[in-house]
Amino acid sequence: MTDVHPLRLRAFIAQVDTTGGIDACWIWRGYRSADNYGVFGKGGNPAHRIAYELMVRPIPEGLNIDHLCHNVDTTCPGGTTCQHRLCVNPAHLEAVTQRDNLLRSQHTGPHRNAAKTHCPQGHEYTPDNTYSRPTAKGYARRECKTCRRERIAQRAA
Structure with missing residues (x-):
């Protein structure tokens, strides 16, 4: 004490x-x-x-x-x-x-984001559809894999 x-x-x-x-x-x-x-x-x-x-x-x-x-x-x-x-x-x-x-x-913000079950485009955050990358502060940032694939495909086209 x-x-x-x-x-x-x-x-x-x-x-x-x-x-x-x-x-x-x-x-x-x-x-x-x-x-x-x-x-x-x-x-x-x-x-x-x-x-x-x-x-x-x-x-x-x-x-x-x-x-x-x-x-x-x-x-x-x-x-x-x-x-x-x-x-x-x-x-x-x-x-x-x-x-x-x-x-x-x-x-x-972290509480509100953790409570989200779907990305802004409506895809569900599941273990198979969620990419997690660290931020500069060391926190994990969730990203929808479906949206990520679509963005990459659009850039390549």
Whole structure:
């Protein structure tokens, strides 16, 4: 766990609204960043990461903290207006890879693309009809093999 002085822990808890109970979002009442995440301490540490480390365990290297409460709320508009960004309830937080974090949120492009079952021309994405190529960032990009063959044939003609 993060080694925190008891007075610092008290200062952290004093900025959390837990009036909704143990299952509700615990909203950060302290300073917020420009993108509406809670910030704690002089170092500008994200409050949800501090909460996870204080009350769950250290965050493994390379992992992000996902707000599980955001992933189940279908009414959340997402973006900087998302109130789940202010949640510091450790029961609502999970350490995951960046990829998993992006795929879980209904508001991200990777989530929307992963949910697609057919290409824009209506061909089904099946293992036999899907070409996967890595992007510059290392992510896989799906491409329809049928459309790809048609494009190659058109260029050759």
